[in-house]
Amino acid sequence: MDLSLTTRQEGDHTVVVVGGEIDVYTAPKLREQLIDLVSAGSYHLVVDMEGVEFLDSTGLGVLVGGLKRVRAHDGSLRLVCTQERILKIFRITGLTKVFPIHASVEEALSASD
Amino acid sequence: MSTVELRFAALPGHVRTARRIAMAVARRAGVPTGVLDEIGIAVGEACLRAVNVNRRRAPENLVEVQMTGVDGTFTVAVADSGEPGDDVAPGPDGGLLGAPALLDLGTGDARPAGDPLTALPGDQEPGAAGSALPPGIGLALIEGLVDDVQIRRRPDGVGTVVTMTWDTATFVGSGLEGDMATAGNPAH
Numbered sequence: 001m002d003l004s005l006t007t008r009q010e011g012d013h014t015v016v017v018v019g020g021e022i023d024v025y026t027a028p029k030l031r032e033q034l035i036d037l038v039s040a041g042s043y044h045l046v047v048d049m050e051g052v053e054f055l056d057s058t059g060l061g062v063l064v065g066g067l068k069r070v071r072a073h074d075g076s077l078r079l080v081c082t083q084e085r086i087l088k089i090f091r092i093t094g095l096t097k098v099f100p101i102h103a104s105v106e107e108a109l110s111a112s113d
Numbered sequence: 114m115s116t117v118e119l120r121f122a123a124l125p126g127h128v129r130t131a132r133r134i135a136m137a138v139a140r141r142a143g144v145p146t147g148v149l150d151e152i153g154i155a156v157g158e159a160c161l162r163a164v165n166v167n168r169r170r171a172p173e174n175l176v177e178v179q180m181t182g183v184d185g186t187f188t189v190a191v192a193d194s195g196e197p198g199d200d201v202a203p204g205p206d207g208g209l210l211g212a213p214a215l216l217d218l219g220t221g222d223a224r225p226a227g228d229p230l231t232a233l234p235g236d237q238e239p240g241a242a243g244s245a246l247p248p249g250i251g252l253a254l255i256e257g258l259v260d261d262v263q264i265r266r267r268p269d270g271v272g273t274v275v276t277m278t279w280d281t282a283t284f285v286g287s288g289l290e291g292d293m294a295t296a297g298n299p300a301h
Contacts, residue, residue, distance in 0.1 A: 023132075024125040024161055054150075056157050057254055061246040067230060085150045092257030093250065094213025098230050 002026060004051070005033050010109055014042040019051030022059030030059065034066035043075025046108045055086050060093060067098065076100075078108040115142065115182050120175040123167035131178055132157040135189055142182030144281050152189070152279065155258050158251035159191035159275045165248065166195035166273070185282030194272040201264060201273070202249030209264075212253035216246065 003026035174194035
């Protein structure tokens with residue numbers, strides 16, 4: 001399955017819903033999306049990864065890059081993920097220390113208030 | 114014993130193909146569904162690393178993957194054509210540097226409490242397939258996922274072989290449990 005990306009506005013947050021596989025093949029699309037959002041002034045992002053079926057180190061790199069970009073504008077990037085196979089990747093790499101990870105979009109949005 | 118060999122040009126677009134073939138071969142070798150994801154991630158990272166090494170060192174050389182199911186184990190060996198130590202981050206104990214150390218996220222001792230993000234590179238530079246993370250991250254991820262990982266020089270002295278072995282005999286039990294749980298759930 002390819003990568004699917006949709007965005008919606010929730011107050012001053014932009015929710016990016018990602019589905020499919022984030023690998024070396026599709027990660028550039030996600031990177032472009034995050035760059036476009038930050039360029040357009042969206043500095044508070046919630047990336048919903050519940051529909052993600054595969055995530056590799058390239059995808060992790062794109063998320064880290066996105067986090068750096070929003071932080072440069074005092075923004076935030078929160079992840080929504082409850083899938084164990086995806087969470088495991090964040091745990092192994094220690095990136096659970098870098099990303100706030102939430103169980104739902106609602107939780108992510110209320111955590112940033 | 115059943116072996117499948119795969120050779121592909123060092124192009125990032127082929128990594129997904131290699132990963133899917135490995136998962137298909139693993140499934141045929143009796144590896145249960147729950148473990149296929151891990152095999153897919155690990156093989157994908159090993160192939161991605163080999164693609165990046167070959168693109169730097171010998172772009173015309175093919176990445177070689179050998180998958181073997183034998184006697185309750187499933188083994189995948191991925192070979193590149195690079196120099197010793199390419200995209201390998203050795204740790205102080207002679208093994209590999211773990212991902213958190215590699216990313217300089219701090220483990221509580223060396224690094225003062227600060228923002229761990231500042232240690233990570235940005236992804237502006239088009240480097241290794243556009244990754245914002247250091248090139249050793251693939252192997253670090255593999256080491257975190259796979260119990261049995263060996264990194265050796267190729268027999269001909271050119272390149273590195275990353276060999277990952279899964280004990281499928283152990284997985285058969287857990288796989289059956291998974292199937293039973295699935296079967297007992299009418300939602301599936």
